[in-house]
Amino acid sequence: MGYDDYYFPPSQPRRVSGGIKAQSQRGAFASRWWAKRWIAVLESFNIGARLGRGRRYARQGQVLDIQIAAGEVKAKVQGSRPRPYQVSIKLKPLSAANWRKLTEAMAEEARFGAKLLAGEMPTDIEEVFQAEGLSLFPKTHGDLETTCSCPDWSNPCKHIAAVYYLLGEAFDNDPFLMFRLRGMEREALLAQLGEAVSDDEGWPPAEPAPLPDDPLAFWAMPPLPETLAGPLLAPAKSAALLRRLGPFPFWRGEVSPLEGLEPVYVAMETSALSALGGVSGES
Amino acid sequence: MLVLHAAFNKGCLHLWGESTPREEEPVTTKQTTAETYPYRTEISVLRDGLTQAGLPLQTNAQAAGEQTIWLPTQGGVPLPSSPLVAGPPKSRKPPTLAPWKLPTLALTAAHAVNLLAAVRDRPVLAPGVVVGEELRYWSEALRLAGALVYRQHVLPDLIEQQRSTYRACWTPVFLGEDGVRLERVARAMPPAARAIGTDHRAPPDSAPRDVLREFLAWLVDHMVRQAAAFPAAKRAGTASASLHGQWIQALRRSDGALEGDKTELRQLAKQIRDWQRPLLRLVNAPYRLCFRLEEPGFDEEDADTLFFPDAGTEWRIHYLLQAREDPSLLVSAAAVWKPKRGTGEGLKTLGPKAREGLLASLGQAASLCPAVETSLKESTPVGYELDTEGAFRFLAEEAALLEQNGFGVMLPASWTGKRRAKLAARAQAKTRFESKAGMTLDRVLDVEWEIVLGETGLTPKELLALAKLKAPLVRVRGQWVQLSAAEIQAALALQKQSGAAFTGRDLLRLALGAENVAGLTVSSVNADGPLGELLAGLAQGDTIAPLPPPPGLTATLRPYQGRGYAWLEFLTRWGLGACLADDMGLGKTVQTLALLQRLREAGEARPALLICPTSLVGNWRKEASRFTPQLPVMVHHGAGRDKGEAFATQAQDHAVVLSSYGLLHRDLQSLQGVEWAAMILDEAQNIKNAETKQAKAARALRAERRIALTGTPVENNIGDLWSIQEFLNPGFLGNAARFKREFFLPVQVQHDETAMERLQRLTGPFLLRRLKTDRAIIQDLPDKLEMKVYCTLTKEQATLYAAVVQQAEAVLAGAEGMSRRGLILSTLLRLKQVCNHPAQFLADHSPVPGRSGKLARLTEMLEEIQEADERTLIFTQFAEMGHLLQKYLQEQLAREVLFLHGGLSKTQRDRMVERFQNEPVGPPVFILSIKAGGTGLNLTRANHVFHFDRWWNPAVENQATDRAFRIGQNRQVEVHKFICLGTVEERIDELIERKQSLAEKIVGSGESWLTELSTDDLKNLFRLRAEAVED
Secondary structure: OOOOHHHHOOOOOOOOOEEEEOOOOOOOOOOHHHHHHHHHHHHOOOOOHHHHHHHHHHHHHHHHEEEEOOOOEEEEOOOOOOOOEEEEEEOHHHHHHHHHHHHHHHOOHHHHHHHHHHOOOOOOHHHHHHOOOOOOHHHHHHHHHEEEEEOOOOOHHHHHHHHHHHHHHHHOOOOOOHHHHHOOOHHHHHOOOOOOOOOOOOOOOOOOOOOOOHHHHHHHHOOOOOOOOOOOEEEEOOOHHHHHOOOOOOOOOOOHHHHHHHHHHHHHHHHHHHOOOOOOOOO | EEEEEEOOOOOOOEEEEEHHHHHOOOOOOOOOOOOOOOOOHHHHHHHHHHHHHOOOOOOOOOEEEEEEEEEEEEEOOOOOOOOOOOOOOOOOOEEEEEEEEEEEEOHHHHHHHHHHHOOOOEEEEEOOEEEEHHHHHOOHHHHHHHHHHHHOOEEEEEEEEEHOOOOEEEEEEEOOOHHHHHHHHHHHOOOOHHHHOOOOOOOOOOHHHHHHHHHHHHHHHHHHHHHHHHHHHHHOOOOOOOHHHHHHHHHOOOOOEOOOOHHHHHHHHHHHHHHHHHHHHHOOEEEEEEEEEEOOOOOOHHHHOOOOOOOOOOOEEEEEEEEEOOOOEEEHHHHHHHOOOOOOHHHHHOOOHHHHHHHHHHHHHHHOOHHHHHHHHOOOOOOOOOOOHHHHHHHHHHHHHHHHHEEEEEEOOOHHOOOOEEEEEEEEEEEOOOOOOOOOOOOEEEEEEEEEEEEEEOOOHHHHHHHHOOEEEEEEEEEEHHHHHHHHHHHHHHHOOEEEEEEEHHHHHOOOOOOOOOOOOEEEEEOOOOHHHOOOHHHHHHHHOOOOOOOOOOOOOOOHHHHHHHHHHHHHOOOOOOOEOOOOOOOOHHHHHHHHHHHHOOOOOEEEEEEEHHHHHHHHHHHHHHOOOOEEEEEOOOOOOOOOHHHHHHHHHOEEEEEEEEHHHHOOHHHHHHOOOEEEEEHHHOOOOOOOOHHHHHOOOOOEEEEEEEOOHHHHOHHHHHHHHHHOOOOOOOOOHHHHHHHHHHHHOOOOOOHHHHHHHHHHHHHOOOOOHHHHHHOOOOOEEEEEEEEOOHHHHHHHHHHHHOOOOOOOOOOHHHEEEEEEEHHHHHHHHHHHOHHHHHOOOOOOOOOHHHHHHHHHHHHHHHHHHEEEEEEEOHHHHHHHHHHHHHHOOOEEEEEEEEOHHHHHHHHHHHHHHHHHOOEEEEEEHHHHOOOOOOOOOOOEEEEEOOOOOOOHHHHHHOOOOOOOOOOOOOEEEEEOOOOOOHHHHHHHHHHHHHHHHHHOOOOHHHHHHHHHHHHHHOOOOHHHOOO
């Protein structure tokens, strides 16, 4: 127990339900290097046991809401008082001129755009920033301006820490969040990298197909393709697609989507076989 | 006639029916408005139809009330989907789409899955209940839905429904190939499948792809929820406090409805979209990234080198984008980065975001494949180079991983080709010692193993060198071969182990590729002595050395029949079961009888058991007495048949015991009391379902030789194959579960070609199928083949027959002159009617199925003919019988059947002939009254002619036959003359055969000669003999 705890014994927060819950229920919050880098900055603050409590808060779902905007993260955290505390984390946004230089440098190698589009932070992104004397990630606590409406004199407090951990987890899945915090939106970034972007993930709309009035064409079935259904092959690891999606940002459920739905994925093979008829899944 | 249709609209499959209108209500323009669909099928009729088909809808699938369906309509009359429902309207106006109101059954997804799985490969569900094309289409599409779920290509979703309610649901993800499949399957959608609309003013015009997607999503959601309901997937769920948790719970519930604050729900739906966007964007792009592996070129000088040095060899991966709609359209990455002239069109097809898509795809692939990551250091990467090690890694691991994740992989032809060289074992078997015990597969042989790489044998030294090389890819004679360390170790171990002992049966299984040996494929088995002969003989099939026909056979075997007979003898001599699956009409009967005659002549004293359908018992007896008169034949049939000891004693006094499938099961105990020299199953497809009593009984009986005869190509439905093979060669294909796993699932469901080839290799040697269309066969076939088809009477027919004879005898005695003559002719007529069908005789419109031996046989034969896609003429002298046949056969075959009779106008007749001869998918069966259609017409599209009843005038019959057998006919014509055994039909036929010359004179004038016979002769002629009746 540290010195701080002597004066500020840990108070029990009011339990809330439906708060944002960290999906990593043990171990590190972030699995990928860029999110780890973010967490490392927090952990360099030397705020003692507040880190551990912040982690617990994050995992219990004490954080009610997080909003990320250019240069600032605003959050509400439920502490021991009835009214949730207001947390703010500010990071200096970069100027438009800075961004122009950065994106010009990034456009030279395909992998920056490729990785970002695929949901990953390019490994040596920091080198690009450093070359311009800038930084994407906060390096020291001096780069961050954090506030919380709680009575703890320590800054960061456990509430800030909780928000910070959850942000780490979110960055893990969406590297663009870091850019947003630095004042660059995803679409604008990709556009500057020379990539047209759109949020349209649907298929191009199909042309309307009027019904034929010729009876032969109307009733007949054109030849079916030879391999109609493809191989019956289950993925080597169940729920592969769900895994590929990564964690759900700012998840509030009791169990993660993967934990909750994997058993369903495992049972799909049997269900499909029984639906295909006459073939039981047991043999 | 009821044709079942199904159209999908708004998350629901609507089942509706088209029924033949009752005759008293002719379809006229006046009667038809949008409200009165002329082929209207009430819900109760639909339900009855499904129940008849054995597919009752367990619960109350809701009647959806009246739906508007748009159908091609001509002159105010909707055009039927098939001539089975009704003829075309007379109007000459061009057809247009018009809305019709009719009742539909709205199927739930659960019902739909059951129904669609059940109707697959069943064009006729029950007599008169036919599956429409779109219903068949949906049943095929079910396979795609099932495969998507099997592959777990689904993601959870939340969708907004009407009135901003939300539903948690599972949606299919069309990853990689599946996107291509979706496009292709959508292209095969019959327009009728999307003919239901909600708008009363305009016909629906949703694109097939969208309708199919919605349909698949609907079924996939259902199947996944089924999975969630499995005990293994169940979780104790407490109500979740968060919306996220509630969403997960709703995904596992059967309904999926999600309640809550609308704003929060909308936000959650957006979050889910954002979460899945990177993946979905790739999946839904109109193209996908492909990796093409290119082999290093090689010098011709190295062509003979066994081991090619692997160091520094350069392989290459090329990045390409492949269009989903047209997989043959491939655009190289270079062209995507810097479009040149000429590539513009291709790029246009890929859409405006090709660069972004390429980049994003590469980004995703980079996390699966480190080399891709490295390649991304360039600004416009187009591929990368690999050494042999890298190429091996790509082939062994990365290619599969990339494919599973939706990327395309294109490997050099030498990798995908079937003739790919691999490490294998070659067996050299030596007979241990000469023994006189004869040839049996249980004899033990010594085996030496040789290791081969492709065709090249490897010495132990070479193999060791190969092991040391540790190169996973080596080049052998110019071809790259993949080797695993485990394979090389297995090969080394096997080489050491010389002189291992195997039975002939084991070796046979190895030779046919049933098993691996110590993890290595067996490329071939060479053996000396008798086993060598067997293996060589099996490879030959019917080119096997001919065998002199047994002297006691009174028929002359055609060359191919001689070969078939020799083949049967060869296989069964080895204790191997044989399946003779020649086309109908090629003489399976005579080949089998020749074998039985030969066994007898070789001193076989035990009887052979021959099981066939009841309708064929008489035929077999007749054929046996004709071709093998020395073989005593016993018919085990009828109520008074012997059982137990008495049966065994009886049987031992005969060479052949004939019985039916029904008795095979019922009298199994009696049958087991006899030691059989051979057991033959005719129409062996009767045991295709291994679980049936008769199939089990067939397997339970022991016989030294086992033969299955069938005209249906069993090899086409491999599910049926196991049961027949298990009867023929027990254990050869493994047990049912193993067969299902190794062959049925891969072949039937996955269309796995390697499994199919393996199965063919395993079963091919035991199956002989020759087609009439084979050049080699047709050479020795006459242009016209006349066959008598002997049928039995049903009990009902026999009773009626006896009654008619009794009545006639009573009055004949006192009759004279003209009245006697009239009486005789009318009796003959009535007996012929009874032989045809009781319903014809009684003229009471009573039900048709199961009451006539002739009709049963005709239906069986027509089904076989239909499978071969051939056409048929049926002649009858009775108009009533013609009508009855037409209606019955249409319902059984689900194909239009024409009937030409005296009541039709010249124009109508001409039109029928024209349709039969020229319509592309025209009616396959044409019934003709022998008086109206026996002369003049040209019907050469038919190559089967049935004389359902007889005119007893060869000239008239031949003339009728000549409708098909004339100039313009380029196939063999088969003439089937139906005769009821033990009845006046058989008697007259015999009479004519016996006195052929006399017949020309006396019979030439029709049937009046009969009236000249004495009363005793007549009694003898009419009398019913016992064997006429079926069990």
